Amino acid sequence: MQKKFNRIVIFGVGLIGGSFALALKKSAAVRQIVGVGRSHASLETAKQLGIIDHIATSVEEAVLGADLIIIAAPVAQTELILRSIEPFLASSTIVTDAGSTKTDVVAAARLALGDKIGQFVPAHPIAGRELNGPEAALVDLYVGKKAVITRLPENTDESVARVAWAWQQCGAIIHHLEPEQHDAVFAAVSHLPHLLAYALVDDIARKPHADTLFQYAASGFRDFTRIAGSSPEMWRDITLANRVAMLEELDSYTARLAELRTYLVSADSDAIEGVYRRAQHARHNWISAIEAAEKQHREGGD
Amino acid sequence: MQKKFNRIVIFGVGLIGGSFALALKKSAAVRQIVGVGRSHASLETAKQLGIIDHIATSVEEAVLGADLIIIAAPVAQTELILRSIEPFLASSTIVTDAGSTKTDVVAAARLALGDKIGQFVPAHPIAGRELNGPEAALVDLYVGKKAVITRLPENTDESVARVAWAWQQCGAIIHHLEPEQHDAVFAAVSHLPHLLAYALVDDIARKPHADTLFQYAASGFRDFTRIAGSSPEMWRDITLANRVAMLEELDSYTARLAELRTYLVSADSDAIEGVYRRAQHARHNWISAIEAAEKQHREGGD
Numbered sequence: 001m002q003k004k005f006n007r008i009v010i011f012g013v014g015l016i017g018g019s020f021a022l023a024l025k026k027s028a029a030v031r032q033i034v035g036v037g038r039s040h041a042s043l044e045t046a047k048q049l050g051i052i053d054h055i056a057t058s059v060e061e062a063v064l065g066a067d068l069i070i071i072a073a074p075v076a077q078t079e080l081i082l083r084s085i086e087p088f089l090a091s092s093t094i095v096t097d098a099g100s101t102k103t104d105v106v107a108a109a110r111l112a113l114g115d116k117i118g119q120f121v122p123a124h125p126i127a128g129r130e131l132n133g134p135e136a137a138l139v140d141l142y143v144g145k146k147a148v149i150t151r152l153p154e155n156t157d158e159s160v161a162r163v164a165w166a167w168q169q170c171g172a173i174i175h176h177l178e179p180e181q182h183d184a185v186f187a188a189v190s191h192l193p194h195l196l197a198y199a200l201v202d203d204i205a206r207k208p209h210a211d212t213l214f215q216y217a218a219s220g221f222r223d224f225t226r227i228a229g230s231s232p233e234m235w236r237d238i239t240l241a242n243r244v245a246m247l248e249e250l251d252s253y254t255a256r257l258a259e260l261r262t263y264l265v266s267a268d269s270d271a272i273e274g275v276y277r278r279a280q281h282a283r284h285n286w287i288s289a290i291e292a293a294e295k296q297h298r299e300g301g302d
Numbered sequence: 303m304q305k306k307f308n309r310i311v312i313f314g315v316g317l318i319g320g321s322f323a324l325a326l327k328k329s330a331a332v333r334q335i336v337g338v339g340r341s342h343a344s345l346e347t348a349k350q351l352g353i354i355d356h357i358a359t360s361v362e363e364a365v366l367g368a369d370l371i372i373i374a375a376p377v378a379q380t381e382l383i384l385r386s387i388e389p390f391l392a393s394s395t396i397v398t399d400a401g402s403t404k405t406d407v408v409a410a411a412r413l414a415l416g417d418k419i420g421q422f423v424p425a426h427p428i429a430g431r432e433l434n435g436p437e438a439a440l441v442d443l444y445v446g447k448k449a450v451i452t453r454l455p456e457n458t459d460e461s462v463a464r465v466a467w468a469w470q471q472c473g474a475i476i477h478h479l480e481p482e483q484h485d486a487v488f489a490a491v492s493h494l495p496h497l498l499a500y501a502l503v504d505d506i507a508r509k510p511h512a513d514t515l516f517q518y519a520a521s522g523f524r525d526f527t528r529i530a531g532s533s534p535e536m537w538r539d540i541t542l543a544n545r546v547a548m549l550e551e552l553d554s555y556t557a558r559l560a561e562l563r564t565y566l567v568s569a570d571s572d573a574i575e576g577v578y579r580r581a582q583h584a585r586h587n588w589i590s591a592i593e594a595a596e597k598q599h600r601e602g603g604d
Binding site for chain 2: 126206223243265
């Protein structure tokens with residue numbers, strides 16, 4: 001049985017950090033939430049929305065007395081934030097993050113925290129929206145979603161359990177992966193699709209007749225490019241942090257496109273239909289599996 | 303003032319043809335709807351769902367007395383269907399279609415209809431779902447959506463107005479394009495995105511660790527690949543019919559990906575962010591324009 005958090009500090013009170021705060025407040029898993037961030041206006045908004053209770057006046061003031069610190073800022077800021085925290089970090093405080101990449105975050109944490117690295121439990125909640133900022137935060141953003149913990153050899157079972165409990169209080173389902181495995185998986189199913197969507201919109205926007213093209217873009221285009229509405233800064237950081245795995249996925253994908261191109265050139269009806277049919281089938285099976293898992297989860301399983 | 307249709311015949315009573323039927327019935331713009339199709343079971347379903355009033359026993363029986371015939375089958379079937387219709391086609395009957403490509407459809411119609419080509423008014427409603435068949439038909443599928451008419455020099459103003467009126471009765475907004483212009487536009491904003499989505503799902507499905515990858519795919523991936531749930535047969539036909547324009551768009555897009563690849567290799571933060579930022583901005587402007595147009599439409603404009 002885990003006990004309530006006394007003081008949680010959130011670095012970056014936007015969509016991800018704000019939704020975490022709202023969910024923990026709703027489940028009464030925390031007494032006080034403190035916000036730290038680059039934009040004071042954004043922190044004021046978060047306070048007015050009841051997402052945080054207090055805006056920290058300094059990192060020192062924020063960190064002292066915290067039992068959990070979560071970094072929910074673009075991943076490239078992780079090292080700097082951890083360096084600013086480290087001098088004030090009590091041995092009883094657990095630090096975690098919500099970054100979409102893990103290998104780089106772990107490397108940054110090792111540099112910044114030194115022999116306090118055991119206090120850092122890396123995590124990644126698999127949820128998002130194409131909107132940013134505290135106004136976009138949702139109390140139920142994580143309900144039924146996965147939260148992946150990529151534990152370090154230095155982590156204690158207790159600190160891992162504490163971070164897991166926090167995400168469970170948000171309604172998330174805990175998964176465990178190695179940091180490298182995490183990054184390879186998300187390069188394929190999340191990071192590359194974001195790059196592809198951004199690239200398509202940019203390609204169309206640069207054409208001389210872009211206005212006409214956008215005029216006839218409809219719901220299929222809207223869904224396909226929804227993720228291109230995401231924060232450019234956040235996704236620039238993710239792309240750079242995970243560029244080795246992303247290059248591998250990009251090369252695999254462009255090889256597939258080159259193959260399809262030859263089918264188009266030769267008007268190979270069977271080959272084109274084969275690709276489309278396999279894809280439709282795989283997607284159908286995937287959706288069915290998701291829906292079965294969601295049903296099981298709603299009915300109290302896990 | 304247009305008068306009610308007496309008898310509309312639909313070749314292919316699936317999502318597109320079925321939704322057309324439901325909308326025209328709702329607006330009382332037709333007395334009788336007759337269905338023709340390859341699958342008798344599917345036609346029976348359409349009849350049970352109240353989409354059609356009568357299942358034709360032969361093409362001859364279907365076509366006789368029709369004032370409007372619409373072909374809503376995969377585009378590769380257009381020529382064959384028109385050839386089957388032609389011998390029974392009265393001079394007062396208008397023929398139209400709902401195909402996603404127009405240059406090939408017009409060429410097929412010229413071959414099949416000969417000097418009756420003036421009776422064929424090509425059209426394309428810009429609406430869809432990733433589901434197929436009469437069960438997927440929706441009475442409001444076309445409300446507020448565009449219907450593009452690519453009129454032929456041989457069409458009379460009266461027959462074009464009649465087809466436009468039918469789509470307006472479904473709630474659609476009429477646009478006019480040349481067939482070639484239509485195909486170039488939709489290659490960019492619809493046909494290529496479908497190919498890209500199918501290619502991504504197929505690429506992932508073929509990997510040895512596909513199960514793990516799909517396990518962590520989330521809402522972003524779901525939206526990005528929604529169009530890969532579409533009918534493989536329908537999209538094979540569209541891809542082949544519009545392959546010249548699609549090759550052009552595919553080459554433009556893969557050039558953009560190659561450019562992004564060099565940014566990844568050199569970890570060019572500014573260049574990556576530049577692409578993402580332009581794309582997000584263009585998409586934001588596009589969504590704002592759509593929403594303004596929808597608002598105007600709801601308020602009785604257009």
